[in-house]
Amino acid sequence: MRIAVLALAVAAVALSSPLIAQADQPLSAGQRFAQDAIIVDTHIDAPSLLLRNWNDLGLDTPKVEFDYPRARQGGLDVAFMSIYTSPAEDAAGTATQTAHTQIDAVEAMVGRRPDQFAVLRSPKDLERLHQRGQRVLLALGMENGAPIGDDLSRLKLFHARGVRYITLAHSEDNRISDSSYDKHHKWKGLSPFGEQVVDEMNRLGIMVDVSHLSDDAVRDVLARSKAPVIASHSGLRHFTPGFERNLSDELAKAVAAKGGVVQVVFGNAFVDPASAADTQAYFDASAKFEQEQAAARARGDKPRSEKEFDDAWQAAHPPRTVKIDAVLDQIDYGIKLLGADHVGIGSDFDGVSGALPEGLKSVADYPNLIEGLKARGHSDETIRKVLGGNLLRVWGRVEALATP
Numbered sequence: 001m002r003i004a005v006l007a008l009a010v011a012a013v014a015l016s017s018p019l020i021a022q023a024d025q026p027l028s029a030g031q032r033f034a035q036d037a038i039i040v041d042t043h044i045d046a047p048s049l050l051l052r053n054w055n056d057l058g059l060d061t062p063k064v065e066f067d068y069p070r071a072r073q074g075g076l077d078v079a080f081m082s083i084y085t086s087p088a089e090d091a092a093g094t095a096t097q098t099a100h101t102q103i104d105a106v107e108a109m110v111g112r113r114p115d116q117f118a119v120l121r122s123p124k125d126l127e128r129l130h131q132r133g134q135r136v137l138l139a140l141g142m143e144n145g146a147p148i149g150d151d152l153s154r155l156k157l158f159h160a161r162g163v164r165y166i167t168l169a170h171s172e173d174n175r176i177s178d179s180s181y182d183k184h185h186k187w188k189g190l191s192p193f194g195e196q197v198v199d200e201m202n203r204l205g206i207m208v209d210v211s212h213l214s215d216d217a218v219r220d221v222l223a224r225s226k227a228p229v230i231a232s233h234s235g236l237r238h239f240t241p242g243f244e245r246n247l248s249d250e251l252a253k254a255v256a257a258k259g260g261v262v263q264v265v266f267g268n269a270f271v272d273p274a275s276a277a278d279t280q281a282y283f284d285a286s287a288k289f290e291q292e293q294a295a296a297r298a299r300g301d302k303p304r305s306e307k308e309f310d311d312a313w314q315a316a317h318p319p320r321t322v323k324i325d326a327v328l329d330q331i332d333y334g335i336k337l338l339g340a341d342h343v344g345i346g347s348d349f350d351g352v353s354g355a356l357p358e359g360l361k362s363v364a365d366y367p368n369l370i371e372g373l374k375a376r377g378h379s380d381e382t383i384r385k386v387l388g389g390n391l392l393r394v395w396g397r398v399e400a401l402a403t404p
Helices: 003-016 029-036 046-052 068-074 087-092 095-112 123-130 153-160 192-204 215-224 249-257 273-299 306-316 325-338 363-375 380-401
Strands: 039-044 076-084 117-119 136-143 163-167 207-209 230-234 261-264 343-345
Touching: 029 363, 029 380, 039 136, 039 230, 039 343, 039 363, 039 380, 046 076, 046 095, 068 076, 068 136, 068 363, 076 095, 076 123, 076 163, 076 363, 076 380, 087 095, 095 117, 095 136, 123 136, 123 380, 153 163, 153 192, 163 230, 192 207, 192 215, 207 230, 207 380, 215 249, 230 249, 249 261, 249 325, 261 325, 261 380, 273 306, 325 343, 325 363, 325 380, 343 380, 363 380
Parallel strands: 039 076, 076 136, 117 136, 136 163, 163 207, 230 261, 261 343
Antiparallel strands: none
16 A cells, blocks of 8 residues: 555655645545555656756646656656657757657656656556655657657657657648648548558557547557557547547547547646637637748748747637536546546646646646546546556557567
């Protein structure tokens, strides 16, 4: 049992974090459950922030949503660090270097705080590295396949560096796959190269992630992959009609039928209909803005900066207030639609500029999710599956099917 270990961890970090209850205060039922269960969050964007401004995430760091004290408070065991690169970096030819630098940042964090963090490369190593709940284990997920470039051999290199899932595209179509946000849908699904990428990921034991993909691309992945696939941080379109970034019931059921798991995201943009509409409108406006930039450069005019565009957009579209019930509704619906074995969590902490539901503002808040699920009548067994058991099962199956 890890509850006794938590008491020591809480006492050790209580002085450095005002968010953590003092050691003499009893834990809530949700906190006790969180410390005993294995919690796996498949999408946390800490590496991008580390490149912008290095923080020692072993200490309480109020301006971010993931750090060690709050992770221990919330019971987080495995945090997939998102190795994110943008379409702009892909176009500039810098995506590969950016990805390596973010992995370097994660390794540096582990090197500086080996008593608090360790890199997890296989679910088989979880118990050995976990050290009875004292460490937070950091796995790597690559958001956007851009760092692969045109070179399949880079998949083996990134696998060697610890990458265990790859989101094939992000906000624009790329050489691998169409994106849900991009209206062009260049390939009408996966590209021929993308089919080779899926094959090689299967061979190496890298989970194929269908979050961000167009519907046709998700269908192509499901038809091509010999292993189960995941959606690392997606909502269900049932709650956000017309928002392709979230999975339709049809596609979510197909992911489950292949043995995969849908990791429900927390960000307002994916669980709240109005916020989802704002998000789609942002990407539509951003595409138009890029066209205007290109036209301005062609005329010899100085275009507006991307920062000016984003600042103006955010001023006109402030984050909406969303309650934790929006996430609980998604998990509830997912369990009823897919079964308890095919739903997990992928928060998108540090990736949505703080636009998160009340009660789910950082990695300290998983106990609130647990209490909400208990209040809705879910069994302890189901909650443990959702918190991490399902993802670990799928990861292990993908690894077992690999033929490197």
